[in-house]
Amino acid sequence: MNTSQITDMQNYGALLTLFDRYHNFALSTHINPDGDAIGSELGLYLFLTKLGKSVKIFNTDVVPDSYKFLPYWDSIQSVHSVGTYRPEVLIVLDASTLARIGKTLANTLLPTHKLVNIDHHATAEAFGDVNLIMPSASSTSEIIYKLIKCHQTPICKACALCLYTGLMFDTGCFRYSNTTVETHRIAAELIEIGEFAPDEVYRNVYEQLPVAKIRLSGEVLRTLQVTDDGKIASVYATQKMFRKAGATADAVEGIVNQIQAIAGVEVALCVSEMTDRSTKVSLRSQGRVDVSQLAAEFEGGGHARAAGCRIAMPYPSAITTLVRTAQRYIDQSSSEHGDCQKD
Numbered sequence: 001m002n003t004s005q006i007t008d009m010q011n012y013g014a015l016l017t018l019f020d021r022y023h024n025f026a027l028s029t030h031i032n033p034d035g036d037a038i039g040s041e042l043g044l045y046l047f048l049t050k051l052g053k054s055v056k057i058f059n060t061d062v063v064p065d066s067y068k069f070l071p072y073w074d075s076i077q078s079v080h081s082v083g084t085y086r087p088e089v090l091i092v093l094d095a096s097t098l099a100r101i102g103k104t105l106a107n108t109l110l111p112t113h114k115l116v117n118i119d120h121h122a123t124a125e126a127f128g129d130v131n132l133i134m135p136s137a138s139s140t141s142e143i144i145y146k147l148i149k150c151h152q153t154p155i156c157k158a159c160a161l162c163l164y165t166g167l168m169f170d171t172g173c174f175r176y177s178n179t180t181v182e183t184h185r186i187a188a189e190l191i192e193i194g195e196f197a198p199d200e201v202y203r204n205v206y207e208q209l210p211v212a213k214i215r216l217s218g219e220v221l222r223t224l225q226v227t228d229d230g231k232i233a234s235v236y237a238t239q240k241m242f243r244k245a246g247a248t249a250d251a252v253e254g255i256v257n258q259i260q261a262i263a264g265v266e267v268a269l270c271v272s273e274m275t276d277r278s279t280k281v282s283l284r285s286q287g288r289v290d291v292s293q294l295a296a297e298f299e300g301g302g303h304a305r306a307a308g309c310r311i312a313m314p315y316p317s318a319i320t321t322l323v324r325t326a327q328r329y330i331d332q333s334s335s336e337h338g339d340c341q342k343d
């Protein structure tokens with residue numbers, strides 16, 4: 001594969017050339033798609049459609065209900081719809097590896113000419129023929145915004161709403177450390193163009209919770225364990241808890257952020273028992289430990305402050321292993337930072 005890694009603004013050109021040269025595009029994103037995954041897909045879909053291109057979107061997992069307020073969400077098709085379809089160009093968004101779009105989709109949706117990878121994860125692999133990997137960008141949606149700017153095409157109202165949603169989601173509503181002056185400027189411009197109410201976007205994404213999710217939160221938070229030094233907090237969710245609460249496994253999303261907010265906690269982890277007895281892990285860091293490295297030790301990935309992985313062992317042993325590994329990272333960071341000189 002002829003791989004050219006693109007890391008700076010000028011090189012948006014390589015991608016824009018593909019937009020000139022080809023007509024049939026397919027887009028995809030990672031499994032369990034989040035606000036940035038869906039927002040960047042729909043934003044790019046609207047831009048390419050406006051250029052007169054034929055564009056299809058295929059995802060392994062369905063669009064979560066909380067994103068069904070976004071325009072054209074129902075144009076997203078499932079892996080079963082791919083059939084014999086072959087795009088000239090496949091653009092993979094917000095996925096640090098090709099396998100993240102789901103193995104079946106990765107093996108089915110094959111481009112006849114080019115594979116493109118657009119991502120902002122620090123652990124991203126340059127798996128495309130063209131790679132636009134910008135770890136400094138807050139979100140993949142921000143990269144799409146800049147791409148459209150480079151093309152000097154006006155952003156349409158619908159596109160502005162989609163990109164804003166992605167930007168809002170990946171910055172934790174403009175709270176995380178990836179939020180910059182530029183992020184706010186882009187957000188302001190998107191609100192101006194899109195003429196939407198930001199509070200309504202927030203409510204759509206975060207305040208449509210099913211009762212089962214709150215019930216599950218209660219069960220999961222009761223399992224809280226904090227290490228003696230107060231630096232590692234962990235909770236777990238079992239299949240029994242999911243059944244009792246009437247919740248699905250994705251209902252644990254967000255609980256890890258709650259325990260990360262405990263004073264003094266450096267690393268927070270939430271593990272879920274899966275039906276195959278493996279363990280799904282969400283990791284958060286207050287900043288001193290790079291949890292994407294920690295997740296990578298278990299073939300996972302993500303960002304320095306938010307990452308995940310799946311471990312092929314039952315949840316009690318997974319917790320023990322993870323806490324021990326996190327402890328090692330904390331010890332390393334303490335010796336590097338000279339902990340005793342903290343003021």
Ligand SMILES: [Mn+2]
Pocket residue numbers: 036037094120139140170
């Ligand atoms: Mn993202």
